[in-house]
Amino acid sequence: MASAKTAAALQRMRLDPDIVAERRVAATPVAAAPPMQRVPLNVVRQAHAANAATRRLVEIVGLAKLEAFTTRFYEKAFEDPKLDAFIRDHGEPHAKRFAAWIFEKLGGGNVWTAERRTRKMCPFSAHGQDFMSAHDRSSAHFAAWHSPKRDPQVWGEHFK
DSSP: OHHHHHHHHHHHHHHOHHHHHHHHHHHSOOOOOOOOOOOOOOEETTEEOOOHHHHHHHHHHHHHHHHHHHHHHHHHHHHOHHHHTTOSOTTSOHHHHHHHHHHHHTTSOSHHHHHHHHOOOOEEEETTEEEEOOOSHHHHHHHHHTOTTSOTTTTTOOOO
16 A cells, blocks of 8 residues: 555656756756866965956856856845844845956956945944945945944954
């Protein structure tokens, strides 16, 4: 009796539309990506400096794919209570800015610097203190340390 039930369950599973679709996708050949070699950071005087390898990497990847990656990162960060405590406003274009910063740091062009020149700054308050919103990487870190979402016991402390 158990084997007939098991056989029927397996048959239902084989015919399930989601499983059929997954099997179809799994069977579809995927174009092989060009082989990538490891591209190490190029640190000069304690700061990253773009070079031919990093420029080639961002040429291959492109700004749109970087933004897709940073968008997924922020979607997950917004759901994580430890990370989200550092992010004051989900409405800011965090993913777009982070992608542009990475693109620029790796030698893809001045897209982050150009956007930063036109960025509006807004005042905000946290734990009785008044601040202006971030306008560059350093002020973004400062704003994260002083996020109103952070516990008052650690508010203002640097990342650990």
